C-alpha cells in the first residue's frame with residue numbers, strides 16, 4: 001500500500017463474535033473507507049448491535065482482528081478510552097441526562113476529556129448545537145424536547161470532540177417520518193461538511209440507503225451482501241429480496257427470540 005492511501009476508518013478481518021457462549025457472527029470481512037457513509041443493515045437479532053459492540057471495543061472478537069482508525073481495537077481499558085475519544089457514538093435512546101440542559105449535556109464530553117476555559121467551552125457547545133440546528137434549545141431540559149430534538153442534542157453531544165468516525169445505532173428508532181427525514185439529512189450533511197466517516201446500524205433500509213455510499217447486510221451469522229445501495233436494490237438474491245421486502249418467510253432464518261417462539 002502506498003503512503004497516500006489512507007487506512008480505512010474500520011477494517012474487520014475474518015472476525016468471529018461470540019455472545020453468551022454462542023457464535024453470533026463468523027467470517028466477517030468488512031471495510032469502511034474514510035469519508036463515506038456505510039449502512040449496516042439486517043433483520044432483528046441478526047447481530048448488528050453485536051458488530052457495533054466489536055467496533056467500540058465493548059466485545060473483543062473471539063477470532064480475527066478489528067481495526068478502528070488504523071489501530072487494532074485495544075483491550076486495555078486506558079487505551080480503549082483513548083481510542084473512544086475519536087469515535088462518536090449515537091446510542092439508541094439518546095442517553096441524555098435528564099437533570100441537565102441540552103447545553104450541559106453537550107458540554108459533558110468536553111468537560112470530561114478537555115480542560116477548557118468556560119468561554120471556550122460555551123462557544124464550542126453553541127457551535128455543536130448550531131450544527132444540529134438547535135441553538136435556541138440550549139437551555140431546555142430533555143423533557144422539554146420533542147423526540148427529534150432530543151436525538152439532535154444527542155448527536156451534538158456525540159460530535160462534541162470532533163470524532164473522525166461516527167457510529168449511529170438505530171438513529172431513527174421512535175421518530176416520526178418527518179423527524180426521521182431531518183435526522184438522515186443531518187447525518188449526511190455533517191458527514192460531508194466535517195469530513196467524517198459514518199457507520200449507520202439500522203433496520204430502516206429505505207430511509208438509510210439514500211444517504212449511504214455502501215451497505216452491508218447481516219443475516220444468518222454473516223455478511224450476506226456488501227456493495228453499493230444501487231447494487232443492493234438490484235440484487236436478485238432471494239435472501240436479499242426477502243430482507244428488502246421485510247417478509248418473515250424465506251431463506252433468512254429468524255432463529256433468535258422470534259424463532260424460538262414461532263417454532
Ligand SMILES: Nc1ncnc2c1ncn2[C@@H]1O[C@H](COP(=O)(O)OP(=O)(O)OP(=O)(O)O)[C@@H](O)[C@H]1O
Nearest residue numbers: 019020024043044045046047048049050051203256
Ligand atoms: N449479551 C448477550 N448475551 C447473549 N446473547 C446475546 C447478547 N446480546 C445479543 N445476544 C444475541 O445475539 C444475537 C444478535 O443480537 P443483536 O442484538 O446483535 O442483533 P441486532 O441485529 O442488533 O438486533 P436488533 O435489530 O433487534 O437490535 C441475538 O440472537 C441475541 O439474542
